[in-house]
Amino acid sequence: MSSQQDIAMDVSLFNTTQLEDNFARKGLSRDEMVTLSSAHSIGVSYCSSFSTHLYSFNANHPQDPSMDPNYIAFLKTKCPPSNAGAAINPIVALDVLTPNRLDKKYCIVLKKHRETVMYNAKYGSKWEAKFATAMVRMGYIDVLTGKLGEIRKNCHVVN
Numbered sequence: 001m002s003s004q005q006d007i008a009m010d011v012s013l014f015n016t017t018q019l020e021d022n023f024a025r026k027g028l029s030r031d032e033m034v035t036l037s038s039a040h041s042i043g044v045s046y047c048s049s050f051s052t053h054l055y056s057f058n059a060n061h062p063q064d065p066s067m068d069p070n071y072i073a074f075l076k077t078k079c080p081p082s083n084a085g086a087a088i089n090p091i092v093a094l095d096v097l098t099p100n101r102l103d104k105k106y107c108i109v110l111k112k113h114r115e116t117v118m119y120n121a122k123y124g125s126k127w128e129a130k131f132a133t134a135m136v137r138m139g140y141i142d143v144l145t146g147k148l149g150e151i152r153k154n155c156h157v158v159n
Contacts, residue, residue: 026141032134039131042102044091047079055081 014022023033053064054075063072078092093099143149150159 026138028134028137028141031130032137035127035130035134036138038127039102041095041098042100043094044099045094047075047090047092048082050075051079051082054079 019033020030023030028036053067054072056062057064063069074096075092079090082089095101152159
């Protein structure tokens with residue numbers, strides 16, 4: 001069972017080392033981190049979860065300098081600056097090329113030039129096997145049983 005602190009952790013601001021450390025604390029390797037991250041080929045993200053990268057990254061850079069400026073411009077058309085009290089929180093596809101398919105295109109568009117990402121992009125069927133293995137391993141992380149555990153009605157809220 002995750003704590004509210006775990007849910008609220010903004011890993012979108014983590015650098016590669018912090019992400020690797022975070023996965024390692026859970027017993028997962030760098031390769032498993034990249035493999036599991038590749039599953040983000042399917043799904044959407046609320047603009048509020050990454051808007052800091054578009055509008056207020058840090059004191060020296062209003063937008064994240066590691067991101068493609070053209071992609072930032074595209075995201076800004078989908079995610080305008082948030083207004084205080086605004087109820088609208090748009091969503092964007094995590095994979096703009098094939099948003100409804102679990103495939104290797106997400107890895108290709110990342111352009112991280114890390115060997116494991118390129119491996120996942122080149123060898124789709126091997127990635128699928130690695131992904132299945134990593135998902136099973138992830139399923140055993142911090143499992144609480146008996147009175148310590150619970151099956152949540154809503155994954156974001158403790159029953």
